[in-house]
Amino acid sequence: MKIAVAGAGIIGACTAWAAAKQGHAVTLFEQDSVMAHTSQSSSKLLHGGLRYLETGQFALVKKALHARRFWLAQAPHLCRPLELLFPVYEGRGRPKWQIGIGTKLYDFLAAGSGFPRSRWLSKAETLERSPALLSDGLKGAFSFYDAQMDDFALGRWVVDQCRSLGVNVEERHKIETLAELDGFDRIANATGPWAMALRRQQGGEPAYTIDWVRGSHIFIDREQKQALMLPIPQEKRIFFVLPYQGKTLIGTTEIRQNHPEAERPSETETDYLLAAYNAYHSEKLTAADVSGSFSGVRPLLKSAANPSDATREWAFERIGNVLHIYGGKWTTAQLQGEAALQELLK
């Protein structure tokens, strides 16, 4: 079949890849350059999403835990297993027993994925790995495993796989109207945060709505040895302090927007992330320590009043020969691409 895919973020690239592997004639259209938007602005984690267990997304977490292995096997030069610590403080955040149940459930759902199991580290072991953490009130930490990627490079690698299978990649080619794609047998709308723009051209009430939730990260020009997952003080949210390319990456925020374009991280967001970091470290950071920042817009399925609780699942809507793709995660993009192709070929 002649298949057009609009949008060369990771979801469009994986859809094009799945179609090309089956021998279809695929053109991938991208309004800017490949991986120019959300797919290069993630937290760089190939992860099951420990925190999604709290919202009961067990099937998604299991799928994502196993999807990590795919990327590590396919592109070991662009991703690596990553040990994270979830420190536990007396009287702060979730109690130890609760995180313990979460990490055990994570192990159970990950069974067979080849990652080490979680374990409890004493206070001394925790401070040995992460000496900058506040020692007052520290009980210890849960160690668990996920993986880290260079999202921009890994996404471009997928597009290279597409090209090597004959996919025609057209950058700087915006699909203004679906009518432009009349010559194609099937069309996939994989435009992520922009999905509603093409969907609306078909009329009727869309089956899903996109919830645009901006997430920002900041860089500190100093090497972070140990990856940390920590609760934001007085909130249910968590944030990450990650080693990334010789720097410290801190994120993320969740700010609901009413449009798909990523705005620059605001001063408020930077201050919020610095305050979260400072709540757990003796050496305090200020805005002067921030050497860079970036933000991206999550194209989430609208499903919860609080964006933090919104599902990270994907959904499809098929109208005529067009498949609209909504939501999803980087980690599960390859599975999502395969599933999108199946829907597209029906």
Ligand SMILES: Cc1cc2nc3c(=O)[nH]c(=O)nc-3n(C[C@H](O)[C@H](O)[C@H](O)COP(=O)(O)OP(=O)(O)OC[C@H]3O[C@@H](n4cnc5c(N)ncnc54)[C@H](O)[C@@H]3O)c2cc1C
């Ligand atoms: C802050 C943040 C942190 C995240 N962290 C993680 C994480 O650690 N792990 C994880 O698994 N997931 C994470 N995610 C989620 C993940 O990044 C996204 O789910 C995924 O990147 C979305 O990819 P996409 O292809 O749908 O969107 P995009 O990458 O935005 O791609 C859509 C593309 O479509 C193009 N386009 C739009 N309209 C048109 C048109 N009319 N014609 C042609 N092209 C068009 C755009 O230019 C864009 O390149 C995070 C997301 C954010 C925002």
